[in-house]
Amino acid sequence: MSRTPKPLAELRKTYGPHLNLAPVGGWDADPEPDRLVKTHCCFCGQQCGIQLKVKDEKVIGFEPWMEFPFNQGKLCPKGVKRYLQGNHPDRLTSALMRTDHGFAEVDWEAAMARTVNEIERIQTEHGKDAFAVLSGVSLSNEKSYLAGKFARLGLGTRNLDYNGRLCMVSAGAGNKKAFGVDRAANSWADIELADVIWVSGSNVAECSPITTDYIWRARDRGAKLIVVDPRITPLGRTADLVLPLRPGSDSALTNGILHLLQKWELLDRDFIEEHTAGFDAALEAVKDCTPEWTSKLTGLPAVAIEKAARMWGEAKTSFLLHARGIEHQSKGVENVCSCINMVLATGRIGRPGCGYATITGQGNGQGGREHGHKCDQLPGNRDIENPEHRAHICKVWGCTDAELPGKGLTAQEIMNAIHAGEIKGLLSLCFNPLVSLPDSEFTRAALEKLEFHVNLDFFLSETGQHADVILPSALHEEDEGTSTSAEGRIIKLNKAVEPPGDARADWKIMVEMARLLGKGKWFDHFTSPRAIFEELRHASKGGTADYFGVTYEKVEKSMGIFWPCPDLDHPGTPRLFEGGRFFHPDGKARFIPTPWRPPMEVVDEAYPIWLTTGRTVFHYLSGTQTRRIGFLVEQCPHPYLELHPRLADLHGIEEGDAVEITSRRGSLVLPAKVVKTIRPDTVFIPYHWPGALSANRLTARHLDPVSKIPEFKVSAVRIAKTTPDRFPEELAELRRMAFEARTDQPVLPEQVL
Amino acid sequence: MVSDEYGFFIDPQRCIGCKSCVGACGECGTHKGRPMIHLDELDRLESPQTTPTVCMHCEDPICAQVCPADAIKRSEDGVVHSSQKPRCIGCQNCELSCPFGVPIVFSGLEQMLKCDLCYDRTSEGLKPMCATVCPSQALLYAPKAQVELMRRAKPVREFLVGSLLVKTRTAVMLPDPETPLHLDAALLIEGGF
Numbered sequence: 001m002s003r004t005p006k007p008l009a010e011l012r013k014t015y016g017p018h019l020n021l022a023p024v025g026g027w028d029a030d031p032e033p034d035r036l037v038k039t040h041c042c043f044c045g046q047q048c049g050i051q052l053k054v055k056d057e058k059v060i061g062f063e064p065w066m067e068f069p070f071n072q073g074k075l076c077p078k079g080v081k082r083y084l085q086g087n088h089p090d091r092l093t094s095a096l097m098r099t100d101h102g103f104a105e106v107d108w109e110a111a112m113a114r115t116v117n118e119i120e121r122i123q124t125e126h127g128k129d130a131f132a133v134l135s136g137v138s139l140s141n142e143k144s145y146l147a148g149k150f151a152r153l154g155l156g157t158r159n160l161d162y163n164g165r166l167c168m169v170s171a172g173a174g175n176k177k178a179f180g181v182d183r184a185a186n187s188w189a190d191i192e193l194a195d196v197i198w199v200s201g202s203n204v205a206e207c208s209p210i211t212t213d214y215i216w217r218a219r220d221r222g223a224k225l226i227v228v229d230p231r232i233t234p235l236g237r238t239a240d241l242v243l244p245l246r247p248g249s250d251s252a253l254t255n256g257i258l259h260l261l262q263k264w265e266l267l268d269r270d271f272i273e274e275h276t277a278g279f280d281a282a283l284e285a286v287k288d289c290t291p292e293w294t295s296k297l298t299g300l301p302a303v304a305i306e307k308a309a310r311m312w313g314e315a316k317t318s319f320l321l322h323a324r325g326i327e328h329q330s331k332g333v334e335n336v337c338s339c340i341n342m343v344l345a346t347g348r349i350g351r352p353g354c355g356y357a358t359i360t361g362q363g364n365g366q367g368g369r370e371h372g373h374k375c376d377q378l379p380g381n382r383d384i385e386n387p388e389h390r391a392h393i394c395k396v397w398g399c400t401d402a403e404l405p406g407k408g409l410t411a412q413e414i415m416n417a418i419h420a421g422e423i424k425g426l427l428s429l430c431f432n433p434l435v436s437l438p439d440s441e442f443t444r445a446a447l448e449k450l451e452f453h454v455n456l457d458f459f460l461s462e463t464g465q466h467a468d469v470i471l472p473s474a475l476h477e478e479d480e481g482t483s484t485s486a487e488g489r490i491i492k493l494n495k496a497v498e499p500p501g502d503a504r505a506d507w508k509i510m511v512e513m514a515r516l517l518g519k520g521k522w523f524d525h526f527t528s529p530r531a532i533f534e535e536l537r538h539a540s541k542g543g544t545a546d547y548f549g550v551t552y553e554k555v556e557k558s559m560g561i562f563w564p565c566p567d568l569d570h571p572g573t574p575r576l577f578e579g580g581r582f583f584h585p586d587g588k589a590r591f592i593p594t595p596w597r598p599p600m601e602v603v604d605e606a607y608p609i610w611l612t613t614g615r616t617v618f619h620y621l622s623g624t625q626t627r628r629i630g631f632l633v634e635q636c637p638h639p640y641l642e643l644h645p646r647l648a649d650l651h652g653i654e655e656g657d658a659v660e661i662t663s664r665r666g667s668l669v670l671p672a673k674v675v676k677t678i679r680p681d682t683v684f685i686p687y688h689w690p691g692a693l694s695a696n697r698l699t700a701r702h703l704d705p706v707s708k709i710p711e712f713k714v715s716a717v718r719i720a721k722t723t724p725d726r727f728p729e730e731l732a733e734l735r736r737m738a739f740e741a742r743t744d745q746p747v748l749p750e751q752v753l
Numbered sequence: 754m755v756s757d758e759y760g761f762f763i764d765p766q767r768c769i770g771c772k773s774c775v776g777a778c779g780e781c782g783t784h785k786g787r788p789m790i791h792l793d794e795l796d797r798l799e800s801p802q803t804t805p806t807v808c809m810h811c812e813d814p815i816c817a818q819v820c821p822a823d824a825i826k827r828s829e830d831g832v833v834h835s836s837q838k839p840r841c842i843g844c845q846n847c848e849l850s851c852p853f854g855v856p857i858v859f860s861g862l863e864q865m866l867k868c869d870l871c872y873d874r875t876s877e878g879l880k881p882m883c884a885t886v887c888p889s890q891a892l893l894y895a896p897k898a899q900v901e902l903m904r905r906a907k908p909v910r911e912f913l914v915g916s917l918l919v920k921t922r923t924a925v926m927l928p929d930p931e932t933p934l935h936l937d938a939a940l941l942i943e944g945g946f
Contacts, residue, residue, distance in 0.1 A: 027785035027786035027917075028785060031782035032782075061780055062780070064882075064885045064886060066885070073880070073885040073886050074773075074885070074886055074887065074890075075773055075777070075886045075888070076771055076773050077771050077772050077773045077775075077776045078889050079773075079886075080773050080776040080777045080780070080886060081776055100762060165805070204772070205769035205770075205771070205888075205889065206769070208771075209769060209771055209888035209889070210888050212767070212769055212888055212889040213888060213889055213890050216767055216889060216890065220903055220904055220905060224907075228940075231938070232766075232801065232935050232936065232937075232938055232941075233801070234769040234770055234801045234803070234936060235769065236799050237800065237802065237934065237936070238766055238767075238928075238932055238933070238934060238935075239933075239935065242935040242941060244938040244941055286800055299942055301940065301943070301944040303944065304944075309895075376935060449788055516820075550791065564929075617769070617770070617771040618771075618772075631776050631779070635772055644938065644939060645798065646939055655798070675796070675797055675798055676796055676798060676799060676800070676803055676936060676937040676938065676939065677800070677936070677937070677938055678938055679938045679939070679942060680938070680939050680942075
């Protein structure tokens with residue numbers, strides 16, 4: 001039984017979150033470093049270049065890396081303060097095992113032996129697939145590749161999936177359908193050259209801050225900006241056109257635009273004829289999507305829809321960007337395809353200033369999904385069900401087809417199977433599903449059913465609190481490897497310091513575990529990240545995500561290489577689809593018809609308000625790292641309910657009031673933040689916090705049928721004003737932490753309460 | 754010396770409120786964890802507008818004029834520096850008189866510290882830290898001639914404070930008057946396009 005071994009308040013005393021407020025030795029310590037290490041930010045898919053200052057073998061701060069071309073020194077606040085995750089009081093430095101009295105520090109060997117025994121027991125009693133792996137894409141390419149190989153050959157389970165299932169999969173699936181390849185079509189350099197920039201479902205300023213400057217540089221040249229979002233985001237505030245549409249109506253809007261492009265003949269007929277297939281079917285699907293129809297579904301005035309179509313249709317060059325807003329839906333893939341239809345219909349792709357991209361959210365969301373911890377993929381972006389693809393990987397790995405498991409369950413389906421008692425054991429790393437999966441009380445119930453759960457992490461995450469064994473792993477700055485950014489640029493991560501105590505890089509842990517499981521023949525040669533990368537190069541060879549021509553030296557020399565890079569002399573490919581050549585066998589792109597369908601859950605009398613969730617600029621995903629950094633907690637200590645004053649007035653709610661939000665899954669009480677920048681029929685909650693403050697108590701396990709991404713962005717809720725005594729205890733603790741971050745005083749004086 | 758060719762430009766229009774500037778400013782080895790930048794949310798109910806304040810580096814700095822201890826100096830290159838530690842008496846005259854609200858007298862330190870354009874960096878040809886990290890380049894440090902060509906917003910270096918004309922080294926960017934502003938989603942939905 002994997003309940004938390006102690007009440008959460010007691011676990012918090014030992015494992016945090018506590019705050020790290022200052023560098024090692026405090027602010028008065030000598031800030032002159034012994035050396036600067038060029039590497040990249042550990043957080044989002046922008047993968048900004050940064051130099052870490054190292055003194056006495058500790059990271060003590062950062063220095064901007066001006067030469068790295070993507071960000072040229074720019075960093076968001078998470079990047080500025082990320083060094084404070086090192087030397088942190090909450091850091092796990094020895095293996096832990098659950099006892100009747102909480103977690104006990106144990107010998108590494110004892111923890112490994114227990115883990116291996118339990119894996120073998122569960123797999124003997126219940127079959128190989130009864131043990132699952134949930135991994136994540138903050139891991140380097142090397143670790144992602146290894147996680148895939150470890151699950152398939154080390155454990156022999158087909159049930160391996162990753163947290164990119166909550167991030168990139170709708171975009172990936174849509175891109176593969178339309179283009180035959182899953183990568184941003186352009187490097188970001190083309191954003192600057194575009195005349196119209198269309199941003200759908202992306203809070204660019206907060207979730208991919210560096211992209212903001214690319215968009216502004218285009219605007220400096222006179223480019224027009226269209227932002228589609230139920231909220232007026234910091235970038236939207238000044239956009240030429242803001243379309244605050246109803247949550248879940250994105251493909252209604254893009255269908256309506258395609259309808260008008262056709263009606264007004266704002267199409268590139270030559271491009272459509274020569275380089276695409278399926279246009280007629282796509283048009284058929286939008287033939288009734290008049291501005292009036294679109295207006296009814298999106299809640300936008302018809303005139304705004306016409307203005308957007310005109311602006312997009314008449315542009316000479318353009319760049320379309322989208323992100324989780326349209327992808328976190330039960331029709332995420334359709335939303336993506338309908339955006340691509342707008343791009344293909346105007347023929348504006350594969351040329352300077354003409355492009356398209358999803359803004360990959362996670363640090364290595366791009367590379368991680370290419371190399372094998374996605375349940376349906378093998379390295380090189382290969383298909384695990386394709387016999388030729390399997391044969392190539394079997395050859396590289398030296399295994400038989402029978403030894404290579406097939407397609408497994410996706411992340412949410414794995415959690416469902418745990419809840420149903422079909423999966424009995426779990427290895428989790430780099431993933432905090434208790435915070436990040438929808439319907440969090442369901443996730444908690446599932447984790448409590450596991451017979452055995454081993455967790456690899458550098459802090460005790462909320463998911464880790466439910467584990468039986470915790471193996472301390474290494475931070476980003478404690479290992480080397482490569483990562484692939486939102487642009488498709490492969491970059492080099494460099495090691496700044498050694499992991500503390502017994503902590504060690506995830507790849508070392510997996511290689512050791514494989515050896516103890518008697519599978520060393522496939523893993524013992526992995527003595528370094530470089531050795532793993534060498535195998536990855538060969539495994540990816542000939543796949544769409546071809547890294548064969550990439551070496552560490554080449555990446556460092558060029559400050560990144562864009563895949564595909566099929567041989568050692570190849571310079572890489574910043575812009576895909578030049579000359580209208582796509583990756584399908586006939587070289588043509590595909591229009592995918594996207595007939596309208598509503599979200600899985602829609603508002604009704606009982607739950608009359610739309611809920612959408614997202615991020616703030618001060619936190620990253622489930623907050624395991626950022627909720628421990630003083631400066632970031634000071635700026636944004638706790639979640640809140642964002643609502644329009646008109647909706648607030650209807651319920652008698654004022655700024656700061658306690659509001660109970662209830663969905664069919666559960667409820668929570670949060671302070672109100674009253675803002676005019678959100679639709680009056682919609683509320684918003686940031687999702688970085690656990691337990692009683694988790695936005696995912698409200699969200700549903702509704703999945704896109706193709707990508708299996710959960711519909712985080714569309715739920716139906718009701719709200720009611722309540723009294724402040726109903727605020728969860730955790731809120732008071734977070735307010736105290738904000739005070740501590742601001743003042744360095746741990747105790748909140750009474751008058752501040 | 755800080756190059757006269759380079760200017761510091763504040764463009765609140767581009768500000769995304771991320772406080773990277775504040776965080777990075779605090780990292781400086783000279784003021785050790787104390788940011789010199791203010792970043793204000795103007796009125797979150799009405800707008801997501803945020804605005805950063807760094808020192809405007811006045812030609813005839815009021816903070817220096819009112820300093821009874823003559824502790825605030827402007828160097829030849831136009832940079833107004835933090836108070837000189839031996840002279841500063843922590844009286845807060847500077848704090849109260851600055852029209853932009855820049856100087857801070859830190860309790861415990863009993864000394865006024867302020868944005869000095871990262872003199873350690875800019876005097877060696879580097880950008881100030883805030884303008885280096887700023888993701889949207891709302892804080893921009895670049896050759897003045899280049900900015901004229903690069904940006905549509907226009908730099909303003911003269912401000913009327915009451916009846917007093919204040920001329921500054923740092924510029925505030927005045928938005929292109931045609932740039933729209935969207936502040937209320939309800940009004941947009943009702944047809945305010």
